[in-house]
Amino acid sequence: MKTKRITKIALLASGLFCTPLMAETDQAEKHFARCVACHLAEGQGIPGAFPPLKNRLAKMSNSELGRQYVVQVLYGGLMGMITVEGQNYSGVMPAQTGDLSAKEVSELLNYAVNKVDKNGKPENWKPFSEKEVERLSKTKGNPVSNGNLRKQLLENQRDLK
Numbered sequence: 001m002k003t004k005r006i007t008k009i010a011l012l013a014s015g016l017f018c019t020p021l022m023a024e025t026d027q028a029e030k031h032f033a034r035c036v037a038c039h040l041a042e043g044q045g046i047p048g049a050f051p052p053l054k055n056r057l058a059k060m061s062n063s064e065l066g067r068q069y070v071v072q073v074l075y076g077g078l079m080g081m082i083t084v085e086g087q088n089y090s091g092v093m094p095a096q097t098g099d100l101s102a103k104e105v106s107e108l109l110n111y112a113v114n115k116v117d118k119n120g121k122p123e124n125w126k127p128f129s130e131k132e133v134e135r136l137s138k139t140k141g142n143p144v145s146n147g148n149l150r151k152q153l154l155e156n157q158r159d160l161k
């Protein structure tokens, strides 16, 4: 009897602790679906149409400039010729954040990085926080200026080619 009750309490307690976390992941997964529409489920992209995020997003968001770039692309969009792993793209990515809060964007980004870079993130990679997204998204840029920011990022980070 006693064990049963303890199990019940334990289950209840784990339920209480788990729910907010799981709800957060579910939400992030739902929001990430908008990226999947173009960049595909594993972020592998479509050569010539949608660039891959796989094995890149974590690396790209591992410096102050890179984090600024990624947040700006989400808030302000990206347009213009870019080369990713030797393949050219000259597409348009519309801003994606629409009705999302900074907290939701930070969760979406953390989810995205863990999803597309599950084979490994740089050791010192830090998750995005709501505060950071709030701060970085004060500058949204526009699709063209974000393309220029990308050039600057690639000059600083040669391993992003």
Ligand code: HEC
Binding pocket: 032, 034, 035, 036, 037, 038, 039, 049, 050, 051, 053, 070, 073, 074, 078, 079, 080, 081, 082, 084, 089, 090, 091, 092, 093, 094, 096, 112, 150
């Ligand atoms: C409508 C299609 C579309 C959707 C939806 C979309 N993207 Fe993109 N994304 C693109 C295209 C196209 C480019 C390249 C733009 C260019 O050619 O200049 C791009 C570029 C990027 C880049 C820059 C890559 C680089 O190498 O510089 C990042 C980062 C990115 N997307 C992340 C995301 C994330 C995260 C989401 C979801 C929140 C998302 N995208 C949703 C089409 C899309």
